[in-house]
Amino acid sequence: MTNHVRIYEVGPRDGLQNEKAIIPTDRKIALIDLLSKAGFERIEATSFVSPKWVPQLADAAQVMAGITRRAGTGYAVLAPNLKGFERAVEAGSDEVAVFASASEAFSQKNINCSIAESLVRFEPVFEAAEQAGIPVRGYVSCVVVCPYSGAVAPQAVRDVARSLRDMGCYEISLGDTVGKGTPDSIARMLDTVAESVGADHLAGHFHDTDGNALANVEVALARGLRSFDSAIGGLGGCPYAPGAKGNVSTLPLVRLLEERGFSTGLDLDALEAAERYLSDLVAGLEMSKGTS
Ligand code: HMG
Ligand code: MG
Numbered sequence: 001m002t003n004h005v006r007i008y009e010v011g012p013r014d015g016l017q018n019e020k021a022i023i024p025t026d027r028k029i030a031l032i033d034l035l036s037k038a039g040f041e042r043i044e045a046t047s048f049v050s051p052k053w054v055p056q057l058a059d060a061a062q063v064m065a066g067i068t069r070r071a072g073t074g075y076a077v078l079a080p081n082l083k084g085f086e087r088a089v090e091a092g093s094d095e096v097a098v099f100a101s102a103s104e105a106f107s108q109k110n111i112n113c114s115i116a117e118s119l120v121r122f123e124p125v126f127e128a129a130e131q132a133g134i135p136v137r138g139y140v141s142c143v144v145v146c147p148y149s150g151a152v153a154p155q156a157v158r159d160v161a162r163s164l165r166d167m168g169c170y171e172i173s174l175g176d177t178v179g180k181g182t183p184d185s186i187a188r189m190l191d192t193v194a195e196s197v198g199a200d201h202l203a204g205h206f207h208d209t210d211g212n213a214l215a216n217v218e219v220a221l222a223r224g225l226r227s228f229d230s231a232i233g234g235l236g237g238c239p240y241a242p243g244a245k246g247n248v249s250t251l252p253l254v255r256l257l258e259e260r261g262f263s264t265g266l267d268l269d270a271l272e273a274a275e276r277y278l279s280d281l282v283a284g285l286e287m288s289k290g291t292s
Contacts, residue, residue, distance in 0.1 A: 005262045006042075006227045007253065008173070008203065009035055011278070012063075013044040013078060014247055015235025017056050021285045025059045029066040034277050035232060036070040038270035042095065044229075047078035048087040054239060064091035076137065080111055082124045089132055096129060097173075098122045099139040100164060102157040103146035106177070110141065110240040119163055126168045138164035138172045139205065143189050145180040147241045154192035161197050171203055173229055176216065178244045179209025186216045190223050199224030206248050208234060213248035214256055221260070228253060232271065233278045251275060 012032050016023055028046075035043055045067065051058035060077065069075065074094035079085040088096050100118045101107040107115045129136045143157045161172045174193065176186065186206075194202060204220040204227070206213040217228055234249030251271050254264050 002226055003262050004226065005221075005257050005264055006203075007040065007250065007257075007264050007266060008042045008044065008076075008227065008229045009038075009040045009232065009250060010044040010205070010229045010247060011035070011231035011233065011235045011250070013046055013057070014229070014237070015231045015233070017047060017054050018235075018237035018239060018244075019056060019282075019285065022056060023281070023285070025062045025066065027281055028059070028063050031232075031274065031277060031281070032063070032067045032075075034270065034274035036068065036073050038267045038274060039070075039265055040073050041265075042074045042076050044097070045075045045077055045093075048084035048091070048093075049078060049080050056239075061087065061091045064093065079125060081121050082128060085125045085128055089128075089134065093134070095135045095137060096125070097137040097139055098125055098164070098169070099141065100160050101141040101146075102152050102160050103142040103149055105148035106142045106146045106241070109148060110238070115160060119160075119167070122164075122167060130168065136169050138167075138169035139175050140164070140172060141175040141177045141238075141241075143174045143176055143181070143193075144185045145176075145178055147178050147243060154189040157189055158193045158196045161193050161202070165197050165201055169201075171201055171227060172197060173203040173205045173227075175205040176207055176213075177238055177241045179207030179213065181206065181216050182210075182212055183215045183219045187219045187223070190220060190225070194223055194225075200226070203227035203229060205229040207236065207244050207246065208248050209243065209245040214252065217248065217253065217256070218260075221262075233275050233282070235278065235282075 076095035231247035
């Protein structure tokens, strides 16, 4: 089994969507450019969702137009429907991600429709993506706990992940949206999902609310997963998941993987520079909150 682990940097999307303040577009672009220097295969740069639902990312097209693209890095975005996909293509996105949920309550709150309706809504996205030759990744949120309805059964996660895989997602990222997963609950969920979808088509997306994210990554590694989402500086959350904290932080994840003998191909100095930039940016936002 390969010892290469792919780290999918989601900070500019999962992180910045959750900041209360609207971050200036040029700062977002500068952060993505610093991250590009670290050598990621994929950076999730922004979302083409409704600007009414997520005003923090209303500047998605300007962000995509302003970044300096590094050869070897694909710039991915979220697209919840065909309109989002068309905007994503127009902006030159290299990959799109559709996002579903294993919890009905979260699906309604996050994308305003049932799980079944969301899958129907994705069908034209898959058709258009196939024609355009754009890879589609899929997310399943609430893989262990839903912030509105509590515990989620592994079988519910398996069914949505299987549907996304059958529809054409090359990889399904399993989101512990509220970061309440423990090594035991993540292991139970993964055993059920990997049996149906295959570990080589799965990624872990672990928010770190309770500090278990790195332990959950280890559980997933032991089950053969070799793809993980993380956010520089541990930034992140979801505006429709109250209480959710940031994603697992990129630098500690890379250090853990390297200690365990896995390669990531990422440049630690470049990651440190991106993290410093982000921490100055966030400190600046805190200060301007304090003075306003
Ligand atoms: P809706 O209101 O039901 O949509 O929202 P609609 O189809 O009825 O359209 C209403 C209006 O929105 C129309 O405009 C559309 O054109 C417009 P109007 O006629 O009123 O002027 N619209 C759009 N505009 C721009 N881009 C679009 C788009 N689509 C419709 N793509 C919708 C449904 C899905 C659009 C909305 O609920 C939405 O945008 N939700 C996104 C929520 C979101 O981004 N959440 C965070 C990301 S998910 C996450 O963080 C979890 C994850 O990290 C994994 C994990 O941690 O678990 C991925
Ligand atoms: Mg997330």
